[in-house]
Amino acid sequence: MTGIGSFLKRMRIEKNYTVEMLAQGICSTDELLRMEANQELPTTYVLTRLCERLSISPRDFYMKELSIHDSLTNWLALLTYYFRQNKYSAISDVLIYVRETFQVETPEVMQQLLFYEAHCERELAHDLNKSVEIFQKSLNLTYYKGKQWLTEWEILLLSEVGFAYLEQHQPAKASYFLEKSVTTLLGQPSYHYRMECVRAFYFMSQYFMYVDDLERALHLVHQGITWNRKKKSAYLFAELLEMKAIILSEMKDIDAAADWLEKANTLKWLYRSTECYDY
Numbered sequence: 001m002t003g004i005g006s007f008l009k010r011m012r013i014e015k016n017y018t019v020e021m022l023a024q025g026i027c028s029t030d031e032l033l034r035m036e037a038n039q040e041l042p043t044t045y046v047l048t049r050l051c052e053r054l055s056i057s058p059r060d061f062y063m064k065e066l067s068i069h070d071s072l073t074n075w076l077a078l079l080t081y082y083f084r085q086n087k088y089s090a091i092s093d094v095l096i097y098v099r100e101t102f103q104v105e106t107p108e109v110m111q112q113l114l115f116y117e118a119h120c121e122r123e124l125a126h127d128l129n130k131s132v133e134i135f136q137k138s139l140n141l142t143y144y145k146g147k148q149w150l151t152e153w154e155i156l157l158l159s160e161v162g163f164a165y166l167e168q169h170q171p172a173k174a175s176y177f178l179e180k181s182v183t184t185l186l187g188q189p190s191y192h193y194r195m196e197c198v199r200a201f202y203f204m205s206q207y208f209m210y211v212d213d214l215e216r217a218l219h220l221v222h223q224g225i226t227w228n229r230k231k232k233s234a235y236l237f238a239e240l241l242e243m244k245a246i247i248l249s250e251m252k253d254i255d256a257a258a259d260w261l262e263k264a265n266t267l268k269w270l271y272r273s274t275e276c277y278d279y
Contacts, residue, residue, distance in 0.1 A: 004047075009036035011054050022053060072102050072109070079116050083196070084235065088123040091116050107141040111153055114138035118160070132164035150184050152193045158184070159200035166207055178204045182220070185227070195235040198224050202236055205243055209250075218247045238267035 012022050023032040026049045027042075034040040042050065051057060075098050082090045095117055104110050118134035121127045139157040143150070150158075162177030181200040185193070201224030208217035221244045228237050245261035248254075 004041065005034075005036045005038040008042075008050065011056065012036075015054050017054070022050065026050060026053070072098065072104075075102075076109070076112060079112070083116065083119070086123075088120050092120045092124060095120070108151075108153070111138045111141045111157070114141070115153070115157060115160070118164075122164070128164065128167055132161060132168065135161045135164055150188065152190075152197055155181050155184050155200065156194065156197055159197075159203050163199075163203040163206070166203070166210060171207065171210055174207055174210075178207050182223075186223075193231075195228075195231060195233040198227055198231075198233070198236050198240075201227060202240060202243065205247075209247065214247055214251050218244065218251075221247065234267075234271075238264045238271065241267065 012019070019029050019032055019036075023029045027046050031040065031046075032050075035042050075094060079091060079094055082088075082094065095113060098104070098113065104113065114134050115138050118131045118138065121134060122131035135157060139154065139161055143154045143157070147154075158177045158181035162174045162179075162181060165171075165177065166174035178200070182204050185197060185200055201220050205217045205220035205224070208214070208220060221240055224240045225237070225244075228235065228240070241260050241264035245257045245259075245264060248257035248260060
């Protein structure tokens with residue numbers, strides 16, 4: 001994404017702020033000047049505070065900035081950014097804009113857009129049937145039975161389809177997709193997978209909880225934690241620790257469960273207090 005600093009400077013001038021006025025209590029004037037010169041990118045926390053002072057939401061800021069430097073790649077990056085924050089209303093807005101503005105021709109890009117659309121159906125419209133239908137449609141754009149090497153999006157979508165079936169209380173169907181996703185992640189190792197692929201371990205753990213196999217559920221949580229550590233990713237890490245606490249509680253190991261729940265809550269507090277979105 002380019003031109004953030006130029007846009008920030010233009011907004012500052014339009015709102016009649018001096019550099020000193022805008023930077024006060026947020027960052028140094030030198031930092032702000034470097035940002036405006038596109039020599040330094042603001043952190044999420046700093047950008048949020050600057051936008052608040054300029055009376056513009058970070059969401060509007062990104063929408064306006066991207067409309068100036070219009071690139072489908074930029075918009076896909078923004079969808080990733082919002083997804084990692086669970087901001088589904090913002091995702092819905094971006095999807096509308098992308099479909100009105102760009103002619104999407106490749107199945108790989110369409111697959112990504114359908115992935116986000118399916119999440120919006122589940123989280124905003126609460127339509128599980130429509131959600132699993134779109135997830136399946138997205139997967140089928142590139143995946144076929146017997147395919148030897150799966151892409152990161154196919155692995156991710158296999159897990160999403162499986163979890164969607166689990167939400168519909170169809171464990172037999174869920175098991176097929178979830179197991180395929182996890183076994184591919186473990187048997188086709190790569191350090192370049194999207195951090196969201198850890199969802200496969202998280203969902204598979206929930207499946208084993210559903211069928212009352214607590215030992216295997218705990219094993220899948222440990223695999224997810226290990227996978228995150230190898231990738232140096234904190235994505236879904238607190239949720240994995242929380243899942244471990246729930247499983248230990250079900251196994252009647254109350255003291256250990258309380259300890260892991262405290263760790264999970266501490267991580268969640270840390271993410272909130274530091275505006276740690278881009279992990």
